[in-house]
Amino acid sequence: xxxxxxxxxxxxxxxxxxxxxxxxxxxxxxxxxxxxxxxxxxxxxxxxxxxxxxxxxxxxxxxxxxxxxxxxxxxxxxxxxxxxxxxxxxxxxxxxxxxxxxxxxxxxxxxxxxxxxxxxxxxxxxxxxxxxxxxxxxxxxxxxxxxxxxxxxxxxxxxxxxxxxxxxxxxxxxxxxxxxxxxxxxxxxxxxxxxxx
Numbered sequence: 001x002x003x004x005x006x007x008x009x010x011x012x013x014x015x016x017x018x019x020x021x022x023x024x025x026x027x028x029x030x031x032x033x034x035x036x037x038x039x040x041x042x043x044x045x046x047x048x049x050x051x052x053x054x055x056x057x058x059x060x061x062x063x064x065x066x067x068x069x070x071x072x073x074x075x076x077x078x079x080x081x082x083x084x085x086x087x088x089x090x091x092x093x094x095x096x097x098x099x100x101x102x103x104x105x106x107x108x109x110x111x112x113x114x115x116x117x118x119x120x121x122x123x124x125x126x127x128x129x130x131x132x133x134x135x136x137x138x139x140x141x142x143x144x145x146x147x148x149x150x151x152x153x154x155x156x157x158x159x160x161x162x163x164x165x166x167x168x169x170x171x172x173x174x175x176x177x178x179x180x181x182x183x184x185x186x187x188x189x190x191x192x193x194x195x196x197x
Contacts, residue, residue: 071162082156083173085129089136090175093124093150097138100183112142116187118194124152125196133157135193142185151176153193
């Protein structure tokens with residue numbers, strides 16, 4: 001047989017299972033109606049505050065991860081753009097070296113000179129978007145059809161500094177391009193990397 005806990009709400013069988021009695025509702029009598037109203041009031045007042053608190057805790061736990069992800073994407077894009085700039089600078093410098101920049105009027109005197117080398121390095125740096133701190137190294141034997149090597153290096157900077165702990169401390173972006181000279185070189189080789197002016 002079944003014993004009622006609260007009339008109209010549920011009953012317990014001999015096995016201990018709670019069964020709903022669907023024949024009665026909260027509007028059947030005054031006691032059950034008041035009991036249902038109190039339960040609804042408790043659920044409404046306590047449940048909203050609990051939900052707001054749970055949402056705040058969840059946001060506090062996830063916000064640092066979301067911020068790290070967002071700023072990581074920004075920093076990755078910035079590093080990628082700097083890497084493209086270094087590669088572009090090396091290609092431009094190699095092309096300038098192949099066609100013997102600067103040609104014609106002084107400082108090009110027809111012989112290999114440091115002034116021509118400095119002009120070549122300066123023009124390579126001008127053709128880069130972010131040349132501050134970049135270094136350029138140009139080497140070749142100087143004869144037509146001989147290879148010339150141009151290496152551009154840059155220690156990248158970050159925009160926010162938020163993910164600096166994830167980057168290697170000695171991170172350097174490098175690009176080396178080798179090209180064959182179309183004209184005899186009138187610029188001398190750099191002595192190691194030469195910093196952009």
